Amino acid sequence: MTRRSLSAACAATAVIWGGATFAEISPADIVWEDEIAIPASLSGTPGDPVAGAVTVSSRSAGNCLSCHQNTAMPEHDFQGNIGPSLDGSGARWSEAELRGIVANAKRVFPESMMPVFYNDNPEDYIRPGEAYTARAYNPETFSTLLTAQQVEDVVAYLMTLTDW
């Protein structure tokens, strides 16, 4: 093994080892199980259910309550009823399944109205825009709707919703 390839191998190993903490899985590199579930964390950092609750309720983040009712958040008015209630999602689905649904609900429900929250490929959309400006998207800044860590946080929060 040459010196150069050795250092490359070491670097690769470091990435794998460090992966639990640092490496993020990009949307294109997601490994799906049974077509609909994602067993591995997208961020490598455990989800924080408290941060997840903020993402679920915040209009400028996940805005999940726009379409989903959630009994555990009585402090938030105007919960939508387009999609199913979030109640009991942690009892009905596994963590890997919830990660799959939050990242790309259209895998399990192909006709779903639910947006794909973890896809950064503008080619997959019809006339994607620059956020909510009505202007064309900027290839430099087009990104997923939620970050890898936000997906993890939301999944961690949903796992706490076991009553229904």
Added chain:
Amino acid sequence: MKTMTKLWATVAICGAMLSSTAFADPHPDAELIIEGELHIATRAEPPEHLGGVLPEIYSGWLFRTDETRELQMDDFDNPGMLFAERGEDRWELAEGTANQSCADCHGDVESMAGVRAVMPKVNENGELWSMQNYINNCRTERMGADAWGWNSEPMKDVTSLISLQSRGMPVAVKIDGEAAEFWEKGREMYYTRFGQLELSCANCHEDNWGRMIRADHLSQGMSNGFPTYRLKNASIVPLHQRFRGCIRDTRGESFAEGSQEFRELELYVSSRGLGLPVEGISVRQ
């Protein structure tokens, strides 16, 4: 297997939602009566071309709060009437190199009765035109005046005034003959899932009308109330401006107001409300 069982459970939940009261007349007892005299139907049999996707067609008026609905029942309370009043002055105003007013050719604005009900309409050159196009054509070709911007104040004033002349007349856009190809394109657009949120008009206004998206009670997306006075904008909102707002909300790149695409969409959306009376100028949230 486990996943399939969960899927069926979810399907059952969805089924329960579908059979709930979401798809029903939101205010079964509400009647739109303006100034205690003019009865305007807010419910109609769906046009045949819809193929049964809507059980009955409802004006957006029925989906609004008591307070908003009441504003439209009194012309003094309806803030949109101020635009029509200004439109009356503009109707009489001579402009351009020909020094002509609308009234010089068209006489009393009441001669415009029925115009709003058939817009948008294919013109003599085979182009699909909205009311704004016809107005600007008069201005540039006959009056020798500048065209007005689609969302400009004078355009809002005069389209409001002209629409008001058709108040109570059923929407009667032509969708066959020369209009058919435009209508088809508009239809395709209605079902296209635009933007990063991948939402079509149909996702909200056909599949989920009657449900809540946050605080918004989703209507069937009927256009018979346009131009509408929108409380949120504190102004008259032309239909294309609303289209733009909807596509913006899909995190999509909009088409321009007045574009070919939006005129085609205007025709198709209007045709979903065939039979509902023109309300312009309506009041919405």
